[in-house]
Amino acid sequence: MPDHVDLTHPIDTxxxxxxxxPAVSLTDHATHAxxxxxVESLSCGSHTGTHIDAPLHTEPDGDPLSAFSLDxxxxxxxxxxxxxxxxxxxxxxxxxxxxxxxxxADMVVCWTGWxxxxxxxxxxxxxxxxxxxxxxxxxxGLAVGVDALSPDLTPSxxxxxxxxxDFAAHHALLGENCLIVENLTNLxxxxxxxxxxxxxxxxxxxxxxxxxxxxRQ
Numbered sequence: 001m002p003d004h005v006d007l008t009h010p011i012d013t014x015x016x017x018x019x020x021x022p023a024v025s026l027t028d029h030a031t032h033a034x035x036x037x038x039v040e041s042l043s044c045g046s047h048t049g050t051h052i053d054a055p056l057h058t059e060p061d062g063d064p065l066s067a068f069s070l071d072x073x074x075x076x077x078x079x080x081x082x083x084x085x086x087x088x089x090x091x092x093x094x095x096x097x098x099x100x101x102x103x104x105a106d107m108v109v110c111w112t113g114w115x116x117x118x119x120x121x122x123x124x125x126x127x128x129x130x131x132x133x134x135x136x137x138x139x140x141g142l143a144v145g146v147d148a149l150s151p152d153l154t155p156s157x158x159x160x161x162x163x164x165x166d167f168a169a170h171h172a173l174l175g176e177n178c179l180i181v182e183n184l185t186n187l188x189x190x191x192x193x194x195x196x197x198x199x200x201x202x203x204x205x206x207x208x209x210x211x212x213x214x215x216r217q
Contacts, residue, residue: 005189007196007212008050009118011042016119019155021045046207052198053180057206058170063177066204072179073210075107075143075196079187083113085127088153088163093133102140107181107196109145115185123149124156134169138176144169145181145196181212190214 009015013026022045029041047053052073055062078101082091091110096102114126126148129137134151137144144151151169153159173180181198195215200208 003216005186005214005216007184007186007190007214008210009115009183009185011044011049011209015049016123016149017045018047018149019124021047024048044209046203046205046209047182048209050181050183050185050198050212051207051209052200053170053174053182053207054205055174055177058167058174062174064205065200065208068179070199073197073199075145075198076105077107077109077145077194077196077214078102078105079109079111079190079192079194082110082127085112087122087125087127088156088158088160089127090130091127091133092130093136096133096136099140102142105140105142105193107143107145108137109181109184109187109196110147110151111187112147113188115147115183115187118183118185121156124154125158126150126154128153129169131164131168131172134172138172138178141176141178143179143181144173145184145198147184147187148182150182151180181210184212187214191216193217 015024024044027041030039054065056064112127117123129151152167197213198210200210
């Protein structure tokens with residue numbers, strides 16, 4: 001099996017986005033038949049597809065992506081199997097490994113298997129990271145990766161009236177400069193401990209699409 005695994009959703013017209021985010025459009029701008037060369041025009045938001053969140057995304061005084069050196073986008077990741085979580089169920093702190101297992105890691109990646117529902121309405125109803133789980137990650141200086149639209153609950157017709165809408169996991173993590181990678185896929189193809197390389201496009205702001213690559217250890 002290859003050592004490098006693509007963990008990225010392709011960017012294409014009409015792909016799923018977080019509710020309210022810009023739609024994605026990829027169209028021909030120039031063609032071989034008409035122009036003698038081919039160029040595509042891309043319109044999308046900064047949080048399209050598999051992407052990384054900078055603190056500026058939710059923290060008014062947070063750092064933009066441009067404040068982080070390239071080595072901050074290489075993570076020694078611990079994959080946590082959360083595939084038994086139900087729709088809109090919290091991922092609680094006791095699911096995380098013991099503190100000593102996290103001591104030399106850079107990131108916790110929650111593997112929910114929800115990428116199986118990518119581009120469907122059910123994708124909105126992914127499990128989410130409980131605020132206290134996010135706080136524990138932040139206490140250890142750990143970034144977080146998810147194979148879902150968000151570490152927090154996503155708006156959905158299935159949402160309950162008592163659900164939180166305050167982006168608690170985002171604030172707990174980004175408020176402590178712990179980066180978030182969202183919409184990962186194919187996490188079953190990496191090992192429980194792996195290196196995640198998630199270099200963003202050089203947009204420099206609140207977030208950017210990444211080509212996420214897992215390297216087995």
